Amino acid sequence: MPRRKCTFNEELKKNFPSFKKGKYDWEVSCSICNCTLSIANKGKSDIEEHIKSSKHSTNLRASTSSATLNSYVEKRPTEANLKHLKAAEATIAYHTVFHHQSFNSLYCTMKLNQKLYFDSNICKQLSCARTKATAIITNVIAPFSISQVLYNLKNISHISVQTDASNHLALKMFPVLIRYYDFKNGGTKCKLLDIVFEKNEQSETIVQLIVRTLTQNSLLSKLTGFCADNCNTNFGGRQRKGTNNVFSKLKSLVNQNIIGVGCPPHVLNNAIYHGCDTLPVDVDIIIVKIYNYFSIYTVRTERLKEFAEFLDNEYKPLLYHSKTRWLSLYPAVERLLLMYEVQKTYFEDVENPPKTLQNAFSDVNI
Template sequence: MSKRKCKFTEVLRAKYPCFTSGRDEFDAKCSICDCHVDVGNKGTTALERHVATEKHKKMIRAASSSSKVTNFFQPSTSLILKNTHAAEGTLAFHTIKHHQSYNSMECTASLTRKMFADSETAKNLKCGKTKTEAIVNQVVAPHTITTIIETLRNISCLSVATDASNHGADKLFPILIQYFNWTGNGIETKILDLQTLPNETSLSIANLINETLSTHQLTTKCVAFIGDNANVNFGGVNRNPGQNVFTRLKESLEKEHLIGVGCPAHIMHNSLRNGIELMKLDIESIILKIFNYFSVYTVRTEALKEFCNYVEINYQPLLRHSKTRWLSLFPCVERVLKLYPALKEYFLSQRSIPYLIKSFFENTTSEAYLWFTHSLMSIYQANLAKVEEEHNSVLEISKILQSVLHMLRNRRINNFLPLSVREHLRDNDEAESISNEFISVYKACEDYLMEWITPLEDFKGFEWMTLLKENENLKYDDLVSCIEFLRIRGVEIDDVKLHDQFCNLISFLKSKSNEDEAYFDLKLHEQWTIYFKSVKNIECFSELLKICEFYFCISAHNANVERVFSLINTQWSKERNRLSVQSVKSIILTQYNFTSHVM
């Protein structure tokens, strides 16, 4: 008859805590010696014998005089560790938010440990420049994208925009999207990516946009492409099919009715240049020549100051005009006009000056050309700031451009010339021909502007959305063309629900007209956001929301991309030029996408 074996039971485990379960129920493992003891035959006696061995006693003495490796690490669930990680992430974000160098973190962490020596979190803070950069690249920047994608789950439409900027041999292309988030801030613009391309061909740009949207599964939501008016983007004013980004995106996204929006700031820029280039006197060259004459010569500048004192005008430095930003000519012309008497006296008193400058100041009609240029540019300058404001809708921009067009047309029809121009042309033999020349400039500016704003007429069906203040004139029939426009582009609207929701909207607007006039002074998208938030059930505005998500997702200009380029330039300065493209990308994603986050 076989003898029954002993087992390593819970009773034995409690009596001998240095032992744990072994390979089977008849086996025990000594955690101190890291060896196995068979208890099947002798049970407790086997454990007692092992504990009494010299080897076990030595291991106990060694263990008591040394620490375990695990003691040097915080458990992943440690509150101190979590607080430390949170503090390091906050410091990294603070560094980026306030445009500080990563090098500043070399002393920030050690200073924090000294200042808050009684804090366990501060004691564990180890966040130098390398770790801070890693946190931004691997944690904060990816989190901005995750947040955006999560927001877009409940949003049906977005537009995409891009442009190119050179940094040495690199061509940088930021990919921006715009959408309407009624639960957030209304119109929101975010950066999805920032990549370099080896060239600026339409194929490369279109592929980059398509790949970025596909990566985040956003291709079905994209309804519009926004870019400047270069041929590579749209193929000309008529948007002809061909080798351009717009056509390629239509094909790759499989969206025949994809909307293309050019930049109105570029349209105004080109309209003005198109007109002023018809003038016989090249004002742009004159302004550049005068600036360059004084820019690096202290002696000449000091002499000009003396002439300013002589003619009793206050000296102000001449301004530099950028050829790529043509509307920068306006403040330059304005400054030359303020200093004109002193400049004229100065140059005519010099023996040797550039011929172009000499002939300009000897010409009796030169000042008339300056005053006309200043008057014409003031139309554009006053409206340019409005055009480039953030979160303008397409029709708001269209109204601004139409107002510029209206002023140009009225000046042309009325043969208008400012009094300052007429005074300088009085009793001049060329007065009539110069006046006709100026009127032709109006016509050229007007024609160019009219041709390029034609595509914006497609959005006339949404005009009712901009008339919230004049709500007594709104009728449901105003929405019919809007519904048809959206249906063609795959956005189905339930007209029965829409009618009831429209009636509720009118009631809301009438109450605002009586109680809260300030409501109508807000941006258009803010007015709509407030309305949606005031309604308790989304079913009461579901169809209106579809329309708003489509309309407000379409960016009215490309100025947002230019703002990104400005952010990039602040990172790559003469003093800070060693950041990699990946690091700059992470910094820009953090700064731009988390604009509303306050530290």
């Protein structure tokens, strides 16, 4: 009577997980060695002998030292997680632009967030560094914001356009802004339509830029005002004569009734500047001289702080006045007035102060 063959039963499956049933019940397949062996005669002993063989030992060491393919394949997130992931990346990109931060900082921010919020599955999958953030802003957020502006302009009949040249390395950068009044959404609005780089800042170049940008957004027919710096290129001088300027060319090409609005800070600054000529002191010189008197002298600054504490006045550092007058002169004068009593007491007490500053803070000049 023939002997019954051993088979690969449930107990063997449990004890030897790297083996599975072969073509026949008495055959098993080794996943480590990728081979088939018979257990018909000895059953469990046949498997144990194979495990002890040099071939199996060598293949086992090789398999444990090699990474599986799964470690190189990224697991695709579910549809719900993918939606949250996209929203998180868009929010990070928008936050970076809104606060005027560098896109290069996102390299560090992404790694930092993954360590801080290690228990968040969304944060683990975030990969929004400089390249991706730039693509999101350029291709998603910027077009959407422009579409929102154009949607709000459907019921607006009149707009004004503004632009001015700024040097960015060797390029001329022109931002194109529109200004309009929307009584339903908070009154006067100023929106950025585009930023364009041009080869020069001649009047013809600026006119083509304005007309092209407004035409692309179907806004040219609504143009009723032009606002820019008060230079000859834009308005042809104070008398606004001549035809080789942006304002004149826009009137010829678009609308003869276009209103020209000069730079309000420039106009206001010039008015105040000439008004200050009637004062007994030169405000510009006083501001610069006071700042230079204290800026690099620790002993003088510390003594000024002592006077401020004595007079129960909060000390505030003096501000520097640059050549860009309307951006720095007013804050500098305002800071001077806040510290006026402190500085007046200081210059009355100090020995041999600068004559200009002594006269500026004397009661005779008030």
